[in-house]
Amino acid sequence: MIEKNKTKLLSWSLINAIGTLGYVFIISQVLFFGEKIFGKMKTPWGPFIILLLFVFSVAVVGLLIFGKVINLYLDNQKKEAVKLLFYTIGWLFLGIVICLLICLLV
Numbered sequence: 001m002i003e004k005n006k007t008k009l010l011s012w013s014l015i016n017a018i019g020t021l022g023y024v025f026i027i028s029q030v031l032f033f034g035e036k037i038f039g040k041m042k043t044p045w046g047p048f049i050i051l052l053l054f055v056f057s058v059a060v061v062g063l064l065i066f067g068k069v070i071n072l073y074l075d076n077q078k079k080e081a082v083k084l085l086f087y088t089i090g091w092l093f094l095g096i097v098i099c100l101l102i103c104l105l106v
Contacts, residue, residue: 009084012068016084017091020064021099027057065092
């Protein structure tokens with residue numbers, strides 16, 4: 001039972017981390033190629049849209065990282081919630097290391 005629970009937590013954390021890394025990658029590409037995609041901004045709406053995208057991104061990433069953690073915590077599964085949070089952070093750190101290695105090799 002304990003190993004099954006650990007496997008389930010590791011799976012959830014990996015899904016959360018991949019979702020977060022994927023979302024951040026997509027948003028970074030939109031920001032990087034924004035002028036090619038949308039053209040040059042000719043109105044003051046550009047900064048507003050960027051800030052609004054930032055607020056939206058905080059909400060999405062917050063849900064990806066903390067959503068299941070809060071759900072477990074509120075279901076009185078506090079140890080599992082903390083483990084899930086640290087597993088997710090660990091996967092994210094591994095993703096950062098892999099991205100940095102890719103940047104150094106390319």
